Amino acid sequence: MTDLEQRRSRDPSAQDERRTVVVGLLADPDTPAEVAAKLVDTLPGVLGERVDGDTHWDVRTMTHPVTASVQDPEEVLGAVADKTADTDWDIGVYLTDLPMQHGQQPILADLDHDRRVAGLSLPGFGPFLQHHKVRHAIVRLVADLTGTADAGLERGQHHPGRLGRAAAKHLQPVRVVHLDQGRHTRRYVTTRGRGRARLLAGMVRTNQPWRLVVGMRTALAAVLGTSAYLTLTSTTTWVLSTRLATGKLILTLLVAVALMVAWIIGAHHLWERARDPGEREETILYNASTVITLSLGVLTMAAAVYVLTLLGALFFLEPSVLGSSLGRPPTFGDHLVLAWLATGLATIAGALGSGLDSEDAVRRAAYGYRERQRRDEIGEDDEHTESESASSSS
Structure with a gap:
């Protein structure tokens, strides 16, 4: 039984309401906002097909420079959590064109289970098929945050086949880093060599x-x-x-x-x-x-x-x-x-x-x-x- 199903079973009177999960896409202006606008219509169907067909997925977007004065990746995710706390979103996903790195390794995504938020750095996905790669990543992060499956961005090994295999090829090579911050938080990074080359190309693309x-x-x-x-x-x-x-x-x-x-x-x-x-x-x-x-x-x-x-x-x-x-x-x-x-x-x-x-x-x-x-x-x-x-x- 997934985390979402467990919460519904504990509160039977709210089962009908809980069948709707609101996924908010919080985007920086310019390229991230454009990507979010393209996803808002197609993402509910993809989530229903690959994550939970019994759930009504309500995808919303908000364009806001929420991390205006923040550059540190940990602080970015914290600022996103603070912003989404003021909304009725069940899950918040932040899209930014800020290139972020974990040491010398480009960051693709940060995931925080406790606060039910995730952040995606678009340049890390490279210059080509960026919209499709981001959509696959969001689907897998939402599956993880709802307890359906581990995000498994690192080669998709934790996903059931319907979730991971088609998208894994777009995200390799990726590995997970567990952050010791007192929270159930994970970070997905790419390699220093190919990953930084793709990051550079992605930075040019977002420009x-x-x-x-x-x-x-x-x-x-x-x-x-x-x-x-x-x-x-x-x-x-x-x-x-x-x-x-x-x-x-x-x-x-x-x-x-x-x-x-x-x-x-x-x-x-x-x-x-x-x-x-x-x-x-x-x-x-x-x-x-x-x-x-x-x-x-x-x-x-x-x-x-x-x-x-x-x-x-x-x-x-x-x-x-x-x-x-x-x-x-x-x-x-x-x-x-x-x-x-x-x-x-x-x-x-x-x-x-x-x-x-x-x-x-x-x-x-x-x-x-x-x-x-x-x-x-x-x-x-x-x-x-x-x-x-x-x-x-x-």
């Missing part, structure tokens, strides 16, 4: 690099304007695009992207420095996430500009005008390489344009909610330290 295209409007305008000018008016660009080798054309764009990424990081103070030796590896992880996020964002911007530039060249450039500079009738391939070179050169101009965007606008474009919040807190701490140093010296 949503494609938002950089519309988030940095000044840089985008600079790239588009420069590309249009080079494409439509520069005869030097016309001729040069047909003379450069393929390798040089590719290198031109890659160097332009690297310059723009470096400029954005330097102009908007996005590079972090470890404040003590213990933060070194964590700082490397965050800096790598920044570089990859910006690189993918700038490449996405360049791809969009390339398509627009190509369409503009095909529409506005008369074959006779372009052919007079090339000394022969232009081909479609000439338009392709012209748009490529113009985009690469214009991306360099976009680096200068990015300096005109405000630091807040750049951070909103480059990072998710919790990463922006973390960086704001670091900035406030640094300012406070500097003010104390100035006061003591005076």
